[in-house]
Amino acid sequence: MSDVVELSDIQLIPVLELAPMTFSTVDHPSPENGPAKKHFEEWDEYWRNSLAEAGITGLHPITPGSWHVATDQFTKTQLEAFLQVIFEEWGGVDVLNDPDSRPLLDGGLAMSTAELGIRIEPTCCSDLGNIANWKEAATFDGEVWKMLWIGHPWLYMKYEKPHLVLSEPSESDDPAAKWKIMPDILHEALIAAEAELLRFSKLIEPILAGLDTEIDAARISRELVGLEETSF
Numbered sequence: 498m499s500d501v502v503e504l505s506d507i508q509l510i511p512v513l514e515l516a517p518m519t520f521s522t523v524d525h526p527s528p529e530n531g532p533a534k535k536h537f538e539e540w541d542e543y544w545r546n547s548l549a550e551a552g553i554t555g556l557h558p559i560t561p562g563s564w565h566v567a568t569d570q571f572t573k574t575q576l577e578a579f580l581q582v583i584f585e586e587w588g589g590v591d592v593l594n595d596p597d598s599r600p601l602l603d604g605g606l607a608m609s610t611a612e613l614g615i616r617i618e619p620t621c622c623s624d625l626g627n628i629a630n631w632k633e634a635a636t637f638d639g640e641v642w643k644m645l646w647i648g649h650p651w652l653y654m655k656y657e658k659p660h661l662v663l664s665e666p667s668e669s670d671d672p673a674a675k676w677k678i679m680p681d682i683l684h685e686a687l688i689a690a691e692a693e694l695l696r697f698s699k700l701i702e703p704i705l706a707g708l709d710t711e712i713d714a715a716r717i718s719r720e721l722v723g724l725e726e727t728s729f
Contacts, residue, residue, distance in 0.1 A: 501662065501674045506611050507682060509631060509690040511697065511722070512565035512619065513579070513604040515556070517547030520582055537562030552578040559607055560615045567607075568697040568722075577704055590710045593717050601626045602721050605647055606690055616676065620666055623648030626723035628690060634661060635683045642672055694722045 517527070528539040540562055548556065553575055556566045571579070583602065584590050593600055605619025605627035619627060623646075630646045637643065638656045645652040645663065653664040653672040661680050664672035698718040705714035 501677050502613075503660070504608070504610055504613075504616060504676050504678050505682060507678065507686050508609045509606040509628075509683075509686040510559065510609055511568045511604070511625060511628075511690055511693050512559055512607050513568060513571075513602055513625075514564050514619065514623075515544075515548060515553075515566055515579070516564055516603075517544045519586060520551040520553065521547035522550040551582050553582075559609075559618070563615075563618060565604060565607060565618055568604075569693060571697075571700070573700060573704070576700060580701070580704060590708050590712070593705070593712050594710070599720055600717070601723055606631055608686075617647065617652070617663075617666075620648030620650055624723065625694065625721070628687070628694065628723050629725070631683070631687055631690075635680055635687055637661060691724070694724055695719075698722045698724060 601624040605623040608617040642653040650666040660677035701718040
C-alpha cells in the first residue's frame with residue numbers, strides 16, 4: 498500500500514459524454530494524430546467543430562482531450578440542442594414512453610481532487626446511472642477485489658480498514674491498488690453529486706414538457722440522469 502495515493506477533498510462530478518461522431522452532420526475524418534489525450538489540440542478542434550454542426554457551442558471538456566462535459570456547464574439552450582440530437586439518435590422522443598426501456602444519458606461521475614485534478618473519468622459505455630455503482634462503493638466492506646463499474650475498462654474496489662481501495666481502470670484478473678479513500682469522504686461527495694443531478698433533472702424537465710408528446714416529464718427527467726425514486 499506504500500505507493501497507493503490517498504485521495505481527500507474529492508468531488509464526484511456528473512458529466513455527459515459528447516462523442517463528436519454523434520453530433521457531426523458532415524462525414525469528415527478525425528485527426529490522424531494519435532490518442533486525443535496526447536494530441537488534444539487537434540482533437541479539441543475536431544470535437545468543437547463537430548458539436549457546432551449540431552448548434553452546440555461554448556462547452557469545455559473536463560480535461561484536455563476528453564469528450565466529457567460537466568452537467569453544471571449546460572445552459573438551457575445548449576441542453577435543448579444536445580437532447581434534440583440524442584433523442585433523434587434514439588429513434589425519436591416516443592422511446593421515452595416505452596415501458597420496457599429506461600433511458601439514460603451517456604456519461605457518469607468523474608472523480609476530482611483540488612490538488613490533483615481529475616483522477617477518474619467514466620469509460621466506454623457508462624451512463625449517469627453510474628451513481629448507483631458509486632453508492633455501492635461507499636458502503637462496500639468486502640476484502641476481496643470486486644468490480645466497480647464505470648464503463649470498460651472498469652475499476653476494482655476492496656475494503657482495507659479504514660479505507661476503500663481502488664485500482665486503476667483495468668480489465669485484468671489481477672488489479673493493482675492505486676488509490677484509497679475514506680468512505681465518509683466518498684459519501685459526502687455522493688450527496689453533492691446527487692444534488693447536482695437533481696438540479697440538472699429540473700433543467701431537463703421543462704424541455705421534455707415542451708415536446709409534442711405525452712410524457713411524464715418529471716419522472717423521465719430523473720430517469721435520464723440516473724436518479725432512482727429513493728435518494729442517497
